Amino acid sequence: MAQVSIRKITKAYEGAIQVVKGVDLEIADEEFVVLVGPSGCGKSTTLRMIAGLEEITSGEIWIGGNMVNDVPPRDRDIAMVFQNYALYPHMSVFDNMAFGLKLRKFPKDEIKRRVDEAARILDITPLLARKPKALSGGQRQRVAMGRAIVRNPKVFLFDEPLSNLDAKLRVQMRTEIKKVHQTVRTTTVYVTHDQVEAMTLADRVVVMNGGIIEQVGPPQELYHRPRTRFVAGFIGSPAMNFIPCRLVNGGDSLSLRLSDQITLPVPADRKARFAPYKDKAMLLGLRPEHLTELREQGKENVVRMDVDLDVTEPMGMETLVHFHIDGTPLCGRVDPSAPAVPGTRMPMSADLNHLHLIEPESGVIV
Amino acid sequence: MSAATAASGAVPATPRSHGSLSRQRRWALYGSYAALAVFVVMFLAPPFYMLMTSLKSAHEISAEHGNPWYAHHPVLSNYTELLTSPAFLMYFWNSIKTTVVVVIVSMVISVLAAFSMARMKFWGSQTIATGIFLTYLLPESLLFIPMFQIIGKFGLINNAWSMVLVWPTLAVPFCTWIMIGYFNSIPRELDEAALIDGAGWFQMLMKIFVPVAMPGIIAATIFAFTVSWGDFLYPMAYLYSSNQMVLTVGVVSDLVRGDVFQWGKIMAGSLMAAAPPVIIYAFLMDYYVAGLTAGATKG
Numbered sequence: 001m002a003q004v005s006i007r008k009i010t011k012a013y014e015g016a017i018q019v020v021k022g023v024d025l026e027i028a029d030e031e032f033v034v035l036v037g038p039s040g041c042g043k044s045t046t047l048r049m050i051a052g053l054e055e056i057t058s059g060e061i062w063i064g065g066n067m068v069n070d071v072p073p074r075d076r077d078i079a080m081v082f083q084n085y086a087l088y089p090h091m092s093v094f095d096n097m098a099f100g101l102k103l104r105k106f107p108k109d110e111i112k113r114r115v116d117e118a119a120r121i122l123d124i125t126p127l128l129a130r131k132p133k134a135l136s137g138g139q140r141q142r143v144a145m146g147r148a149i150v151r152n153p154k155v156f157l158f159d160e161p162l163s164n165l166d167a168k169l170r171v172q173m174r175t176e177i178k179k180v181h182q183t184v185r186t187t188t189v190y191v192t193h194d195q196v197e198a199m200t201l202a203d204r205v206v207v208m209n210g211g212i213i214e215q216v217g218p219p220q221e222l223y224h225r226p227r228t229r230f231v232a233g234f235i236g237s238p239a240m241n242f243i244p245c246r247l248v249n250g251g252d253s254l255s256l257r258l259s260d261q262i263t264l265p266v267p268a269d270r271k272a273r274f275a276p277y278k279d280k281a282m283l284l285g286l287r288p289e290h291l292t293e294l295r296e297q298g299k300e301n302v303v304r305m306d307v308d309l310d311v312t313e314p315m316g317m318e319t320l321v322h323f324h325i326d327g328t329p330l331c332g333r334v335d336p337s338a339p340a341v342p343g344t345r346m347p348m349s350a351d352l353n354h355l356h357l358i359e360p361e362s363g364v365i366v
Numbered sequence: 367m368s369a370a371t372a373a374s375g376a377v378p379a380t381p382r383s384h385g386s387l388s389r390q391r392r393w394a395l396y397g398s399y400a401a402l403a404v405f406v407v408m409f410l411a412p413p414f415y416m417l418m419t420s421l422k423s424a425h426e427i428s429a430e431h432g433n434p435w436y437a438h439h440p441v442l443s444n445y446t447e448l449l450t451s452p453a454f455l456m457y458f459w460n461s462i463k464t465t466v467v468v469v470i471v472s473m474v475i476s477v478l479a480a481f482s483m484a485r486m487k488f489w490g491s492q493t494i495a496t497g498i499f500l501t502y503l504l505p506e507s508l509l510f511i512p513m514f515q516i517i518g519k520f521g522l523i524n525n526a527w528s529m530v531l532v533w534p535t536l537a538v539p540f541c542t543w544i545m546i547g548y549f550n551s552i553p554r555e556l557d558e559a560a561l562i563d564g565a566g567w568f569q570m571l572m573k574i575f576v577p578v579a580m581p582g583i584i585a586a587t588i589f590a591f592t593v594s595w596g597d598f599l600y601p602m603a604y605l606y607s608s609n610q611m612v613l614t615v616g617v618v619s620d621l622v623r624g625d626v627f628q629w630g631k632i633m634a635g636s637l638m639a640a641a642p643p644v645i646i647y648a649f650l651m652d653y654y655v656a657g658l659t660a661g662a663t664k665g
Contacts, residue, residue, distance in 0.1 A: 053558050074564040086555035090577040099573075100563035147563070 002064030002077075002154035002187055003029045004050065009059030011045050019045050021211035022059070027189065032181050034190045036198035037208035037234070044159055046208070047191045051080050051157050064154050079148030080157040083164060085140045087132040087147075093119075094128040097146045111150075118149040121183055122176075138169045145177070149184060156181075158190040162197065174200055195235050199223070207231045224354075229363040232285050232356060238320060241291065241330045242358070243284045247277050256284055256357075259326040267301045267352055273366060274357055285356035285365070288320065291332030293340070294347045301352040312340045321346070413637070420444050420633035427629050444634035453608055454635065457616030461639075464529040464612060465594045471530065472537040472590040477583065479538070480545030481571050485557060495546060502539035506599045509535065517604055526610045532600045537590035544589070548582030549575060584653040592643050613639040 004027040011020040020042040027033050035043040048054040050061055052073035061068050068076050079100075087096050094115055101111045119125040122142045132140055141161060148156055161177070162170045178201055181188055192198055198205045199219040207214045207222065207230070215222060215231045226232035232240045245256045247266075254266040254274055264284075266274055296302045307330075313320040314336060321332045321340050332348060334340055357366040414435075419427060421437040421444070432438060448454045482488070483495045513532060514523075522528035552575065560570045576583065601615045608620065617635035621628040647654065 051558075051562060053561070073558075073562045074566075078562060080559070080562050082555040082559060084553060084555055086553065086559040088556065088559075088574060088578070090580075099560075103564040103569065147559075151563075 003027055003031075004064075004155060004187060004189065005060075005062040006046070006050070007060040007062070009046070009049060009061060010057045011042070011049060011054060012057045019211055020049070020057075023208075023211075023213055025206060025213065025216065027187060029187055030185045032178075032188045032190065032201060032203045033206060034192060034198040034202035034204075035206045035208055036192055036195055037214075039193060041208040042211040043191045043193075043206075043208045047157055047159055047189060050155070050189060051078055052076050077154045078157055079151045079153040079155075080159065081141075081144045081148055081161045083160040085132070085144045085164075087140055087143055089132055091131070092128065093124065093130050093132070093135070093143050093146075096132065096143055097150050100147065100151050114150045114152070115146070118146040121149065121180060122146050137165050138173060141165065141173055142176070145180060149180070152184075152186075154187065156186050156188040156190075158188065158192075160192055161190075162192070162194075170197075177201060196237065199235065205235075207234060209234075226356070227365055229283065229285070229358045229360075229365065232358070232365060236287055238288050238331045238333075240285050240287050240356075241328075243286070243325060243328050243330065244360075245282055245284045247274060247280060247282055247357075249278065254278065256282075256355075258284065262305060262325060264303055264305075264350065264352060265301075267355070270355075270357075277357070277359065277366060281360060282366075283358040283360050285358055286350065286352075287354060288331045288333045290351040290354045291330065292349050292351070293334040293338035295335075295349050296351070297349070299351075302349050303352060305348050305350050306345055307348055309340060309342050309344060309346050312342050321348075413640075416633040416637055419629055420631075420637055422630055424628070424630055444630040445638070448631055448635055448638070453616065453620055456609055457611050457613045457620075458638075460526045460611060460616075461595060461613040464526055464533070465591060467530050468533040468537065468594045469587055469590045472534045472541055473583065473587055475534065476538050476541035476545055476586060477571075477576065479542045480549055481575060483542075484546050484549035486567070498539045498542050501535075502543065506536070506597075510599055510603050513600075514603060523604055524606050524610050526605060526612065528604050529594070529597075529601060529612065532604070533594040533597060536593045536597065540593075541586035541590055544586045545579065545582055548579045552578055581653045584650055585655075588646060588650055588654050591646065595639075595643055 004025075006023055006025040006027075008022050008024055009020060010018060010022050012018045019040075023042070023046055025033075035046060037043050045054060049056050050063075052068065052071065056069055063076055063078070088099065091099065097115045097118060098111045101114065106114075115128070116125070119128055122145060124139060124142050124146060127135060127139060127143070132143065135143065141164075144161070158177070162173050165173060174197060177190075181201075190197075190201060199222075202219055204216060205219055205222050206216045209230050215227045217225075219235075222231060222235050226235065229242070233242070243258055245258045248255055248257045248263075253268075254271050256264045256266060258264065291305075294304060297304070307323040307325070309321050309323050310329075311322040313322070317336065318333050319336050319338065319340050321334055323330055323332070323346075334348070338346075340346060358364070359366060418435060418437050421440040421442070423439065423441050423443065426432070426437070426439060479498070483491045513535070517523055517528045517531065520528070520531070522531070556574060556578070557570055560574050565573065596614065598614045601612045605611050605615060608616070611619065613635070617632060617639060621632045621635065
C-alpha cells in the first residue's frame with residue numbers, strides 16, 4: 001500500500017522529441033487512477049516511467065515515500081499487467097504466477113498459499129496446470145493479473161490490459177478488474193485510450209494530451225465540468241457537439257447567435273461569466289443528451305429548435321439523430337418512440353442548463 | 367471433382383477451356399513430384415553408390431564386368447575390419463570429443479553474444495552484430511594459413527584439441543546470427559515482465575530466453591555440430607599423426623596408401639562418418655526448420 005507522487009516528470013527521446021512535458025500527479029493510497037488520452041499523448045510512457053522501464057529525463061517519482069528515479073524495476077515493489085499479457089509461454093499458469101515469488105526466494109508453502117489465493121480471487125484455480133497457449137484471451141488476462149496480485153506489491157500498473165480482448169469480454173473483464181481492486185485495495189495506475197474504461201474504473205481520471213495533463217478529477221466531474229475543449233470532446237460518447245457561435249446583445253440579455261435563424265438565450269446564472277466575451281467568435285459545447293425530442297417545454301432554459309434530420313441511428317434504448325446547423329454536423333439523442341425520420345424537419349429541445357462556452361483559440365471553457 | 371466438372375459443363379459458350387481449378391492443381395502436383403524425383407535421384411545416387419561399393423569385396427570392385435550399381439556378392443568385411451581397427455576407432459573418438467566440446471563452447475559463446483546484442487542495446491551493438499555476420503562470409507581457405515600460425519604459436523599443431531580453437535570460428539558467427547534472430551522474435555514485454563518480477567539479466571536469459579528460444583538453440587546446435595563434424599580443410603592442415611586425426615581426414619589418409627585406394631573401406635568409413643549428422647537431422651529436422659525461419663513468421 002502506498003501513495004505515488006509524480007513531480008514535474010518529462011521524457012525526451014534523443015534529446016529532441018519530448019513525449020512527456022512536465023507531468024505532476026499525486027496518487028493517494030488505495031486509489032484507482034486512470035490515465036486516458038489519444039495514442040501518443042504520453043500516458044504509456046508515464047506509466048513505464050513509474051514502472052522503471054523508461055528512464056526519467058527530468059523530474060521525480062516517489063513511491064511510498066521513497067524517491068525511485070534510480071531504483072531498478074524489481075526493487076520498486078510494483079507489478080505490471082501488459083496489453084499482450086506477456087505470460088512466460090514455457091511455464092504453467094502456476095509457475096507464471098509463482099515466478100516473481102521464486103526469484104524473491106519465498107518459501108514454497110507461502111508461494112503455494114499466495115498463488116492459490118490469487119487463483120481463487122480470479123476464478124482460475126482449474127487452470128493452474130495449463131500452459132498459456134491453452135488459455136483463451138480472457139483467461140490469459142486473468143493470469144497476468146494473478147501474477148501481479150500474488151506479489152502483493154505497493155502499486156499495480158496496467159498498460160491497456162483490455163485492448164486485445166473482444167468487446168463483450170472487455171466489458172466483463174472491466175468489472176472483474178474493479179472487483180479485484182475492491183478486494184485487494186492496492187494503489188492502481190491504469191492506462192487506456194478508451195474513455196468508457198476510464199470513466200467506469202477510475203476513482204480519478206487523468207486526461208492527457210500532447211504530453212501534458214489536461215485535467216484530473218473524478219469521472220462525473222470531468223463529464224459535467226470539463227475545463228478544456230479537449231476534455232469536453234474526449235470524455236463522453238457520442239462526443240460533445242461544438243457549434244461556432246457569437247455572443248450578442250439581445251435586448252436586455254445576452255444571447256448566442258448560431259446562425260441567421262437560430263439564436264439561443266444565455267441562462268441567467270452565466271451572464272456575468274460570459275459577459276467579457278461579448279461580440280467574440282466562440283464555440284458552444286452541448287452534449288448529445290441535451291439535444292432531445294421536444295420535451296420539458298416551459299422548463300427554464302430549455303428552448304425549442306427545429307432542425308432537418310440527415311441520418312438517424314436507432315440504438316434500441318435511444319435513437320441518435322444527426323443534423324447540421326450552418327454546415328456544422330450535430331448529434332442528438334432522442335427517445336426511440338419520437339418520430340425521427342431522415343430528411344424531415346423535427347422540433348427538438350436544447351437544454352441550455354448544460355451548455356459550455358469555449359474560447360476557440362485557447363480551448364479553455366469559460 | 368464432380369461439382370467442378372458440372373460447373374465447367376454449365377458454361378458452353380466459353381470458347382476455350384481453361385481447365386478446372388482441381389485439374390490445374392493436379393498438374394501442379396505432378397510437376398512438383400517430377401521435379402522432386404529428379405532431385406531425389408541426384409542427391410541419393412552418390413550415397414547409394416557408396417553403400418553398394420562398401421558392400422563389395424576388393425575383388426568385385428576391381429572387376430571389369432557386371433553392373434557397378436549393384437553388389438552381387440555383398441560382404442560386410444569392409445565394416446567389420448574398420449570397426450575392429452584401432453586407428454579408425456581413434457579417429458571416431460577424436461571426432462566425437464572435439465565436436466562435443468566445440469558445440470558446447472560455440473553455443474555458450476553465441477547464446478551470450480546474441481542475448482547481449484538482441485537485448486542490451488549497448489553502444490555499437492548493431493555494428494558488432496553486422497561484423498559477426500561478415501566474419502561468417504570469410505572462406506576457410508583464406509583463414510587457414512594465418513590460423514596455422516596462431517595454432518603454431520600455441521604449440522597445438524598436430525593436436526586434436528586445436529580443433530576446439532579453430533572450429534568455433536566457423537560455428538560461432540552463424541549460430542550467433544540464428545540466435546539474434548530468434549531472440550529478437552521474443553516480445554519485449556516478456557523481458558519487461560521478468561524485469562519487474564525481479565529477474566536480473568542472467569536469470570532472464572536462463573529462465574526465460576533459453577527455454578523460449580529452445581527451437582533456435584537446437585537449430586544452432588545442429589549447425590555447430592555439422593560444420594565441426596564434417597570439416598575437412600582445418601584438420602587436414604593441422605593434424606598429421608594418426609592418433610590425432612579426426613574422421614574426415616583419417617578415412618582418406620589412412621585408407622589411401624600411395625596410389626592404392628581401398629575403395630570399399632573408404633566408402634564404409636565415409637558412410638559411418640555421415641551417420642551421426644543424418645541421425646540428428648532425422649530426429650530434429652522440425653526444430654531446425656523452425657529455428658532457421660524464426661522471425662519470418664513469428665510476431
